[in-house]
Amino acid sequence: MFDHLLFPTDGSSGADRVLDHVVDIATTHDATLHLLYVSPDDPKRRPQAGDAEHFLSDAVARAEGSGLDTVDEIRHGEPYEEIVAYANDTDVDLVVMPTHGRTGLSRLVLGSTTERVVRGSTVPVLTVSPDADGGLSYPYERLLSPTDGSTCATTAHRLGSELAVETDADLHVLSVVDVATLAADVRGPQLIDALEENADRFVEEADAIATEIGVGSVTSAVEHGVSISGEIRAYVEDHDIDLVVIGTHGRSGFDRFMLGSVAEKLLRRSPVPVLTVRERDEA
Template sequence: MLSIRRVLWPTDFSQGADRAFPHAAALASWHDAELHVLHVTEDQGTEASDVDVPISESTLSGLLSADGDPPPHVDLGALPLVQEQREHDSASEAIVGYTEEHEIDLIVAGTHGRRGLQRMLIGSVAEEVLRTAPCPVLTVRGEHNNTPAWAVRNILVPVDFSDASLEALRHAKELALTYGAQITLLHAVEEVVYPSAYGVEPANLPGPQVIDRVEESLAELARTEIGYEHVVVQANVGYAPSTILDYAETNEVDLVVIATHGRTGLERMLLGSVAERVVRRAPAPVFTVKSFGKSLLPDADAS
């Protein structure tokens, strides 16, 4: 299992935050971790919430059962809860500051809060946290009827063979063992198109031989890094973000595990990366592993 001792659930009492709570509670319970609840008030003329912190156990129980039966393994009465409310000009800075102060291992957040727009994450608190948080972040979209937090059965891991994506794969392995889920390794084979000004004829589309070689490499990666039978490998031709999102939507993916950047990313930057586009639009929750941040792998904790 992943080494998770403290889980943070930041809430603005929005639908997105509410839908993230069962995921935070389930993971905290599975890992015998503390569950931290943080509400940040910003003096921006927004309407005050009618929910106070600390949030009552009955209210939290209602969030657990909002999508049906509550998770059978979560006992809120036994779960160590730490609740705090802070005032700050920037909610994202307050969340990241709290994460650093309390050595949080995982942030579980809704992608659309009071400042969010339909199918857009740009400018939201969630994206700002994704950019700068020192630990992995699990984002949950508020407008989708997601699979219950404790019933993840199909985990999708986009792989570009970079070190960052291999780190995400190792986290996905531990998550799959926790949920009892299957893992799908997906690689997007992108077409090469040159501008006409180059004077170069368009390259041929990647053929079956290329797809076969990539899937062989994915299979070897599955054997060496995962080593158990519940793995599917897939290589599709197309633009990476679109390929990932299309696969997630058509194959009943319950969770996407992705690195913040692969070959094209910049240190401590998410904007413009494949991960950003996936987080914005994925129909399932997205577990984002930070290449520059904390690892939750058991061997990393032991070392």
């Protein structure tokens, strides 16, 4: 399902550690690995002469040493713009980005580059922390698909279901009832009942989609909490989830994520990799 992977690298130690994980993903899917280095226009942020070529040649050697076909390129400009342009203009199926880097890909999830790539890329983006608890391994064994019943959540859930089938992984479906929004409403009990009914319906619909796609093991849950992203993270830790798959809105509102800021908070705080899937524009 992933035939072409894109990995932007800046030669940092974080990117270096994540590269091994990217190679594992590409090897599992027999994919071509695209390696991209972006040299910023700002002279203060540019690498020293020869660094870009060195970083790319090292990454290419490691990937090809595992038997992968590679494509490498150096571009010049604003890193997130060039990464998005490459992802949107080529036939890559997945962008993988580390959550820590140095100049050029610095700040990343805790800053602007990865968030902008996630918002602008029309292909799925996998964000991976090089400091992930317990290390990184692929294929992922347990996937989590949070849903609020929206189109973008369903788009992500379908991809998560396909990935679960491809890698023989267990799939968990979760919908969270946000009780914090009801605290000041006298209709609280009635509204909670309505929200619970909606949540039950969302997970039932997601379960049906996963079953139709062919997922062998589906676990559904409805949780209550004052923080949706917090409940998702708690579920990840309680059930040893390896990957969260979550949807983002299309161009008409790509400055906002599914369920408001939930996806953004997960990108910043998730203890495991997060796969963000863009809602298709035609949807």
